[in-house]
Amino acid sequence: MASPSSIVKPLTMIFIVLFLLIFLSLPLSSYSAKTVPVHEICAKHTNPTFCTEALKPKSGSGLQTLSHYATMDVAHLHAFQTITDLHDLIANTTDTQMRQHYTTCAIAYDDVLSRLQDTSRALNSADYNRMTSGANDVIKYVKECDSKPPSTDPSSVPKSNKDLEDTALIIVIKAGLLSQN
Structure with a gap:
């Protein structure tokens, strides 16, 4: 029969290996959990008022949470509402002529939704370069x-475009x- 000490050593090694596997599978960067004040983020924005209003409900959240909020909730909301409009x-x-313009916009918004999904996946996989590229494509x-537009657009589309761009x-x-690790 094996002695208790000979059983403990393999069990200890198993626990150490499991601990290391779990530890190493976690993101090494703590920056994504870091809380960045909304005013620091919005100071870099061309429309700080819009930025502050958009992020205020999640103020005090970690940067990853703020990113998900803006990516998934706010951007998708703007895009879906605009496509519906x-x-x-x-x-x-x-x-x-305006109908053709709106049709062209609807096609562009199909691309917007696709890029927002890509951007969200990039955030989830911590691929911040792809996240930046996707968001820049949305702006484009x-x-x-x-x-x-063939004439002045009286609809809500220009404002919706500006909100989504912001x-x-x-x-x-x-x-x-997030990429500043």
């Missing part, structure tokens, strides 16, 4: 929708902070 405008606008697609810029700023 665009489809209503397409169905109800009698001006054929939104600007495409804003460019060259939200995507928050994502870019936070990706930069």
Whole structure:
């Protein structure tokens, strides 16, 4: 029969190995859990008032939580609402040039939603360069929708575009902070 000390050594080694595996599988950077004051993030934004209002509900949260909030909740909300508005405008606008403009915007917003999903996956996998790229693409697609309307757009789309552009810029700023490991 094996002595108790000969059994304890392998069990101790197993526990040590399991502990190391668990420890090494956790993110090495604590920056994602770091709380960055909202005013520090928003000081880097071109529209600090919008930034502060958007992040205020999650003030005091870790940077990762703030990033998820802006990526998943705010940006998706803006994009889905704008796509809904665009489809209503397409169905109800009698001006054929504006209808074409809204159709072009709806196509751009399909790309926006796709890039937001990519950006969210990049955040989840801590790929902050891809997160920045995705958010910058969102800004590009939104600007495409804003460019060259045939006449002054009386709808809520220009404001929605600006809100989404500002939200995507928050994502870019936070990706930069998260990548500073």
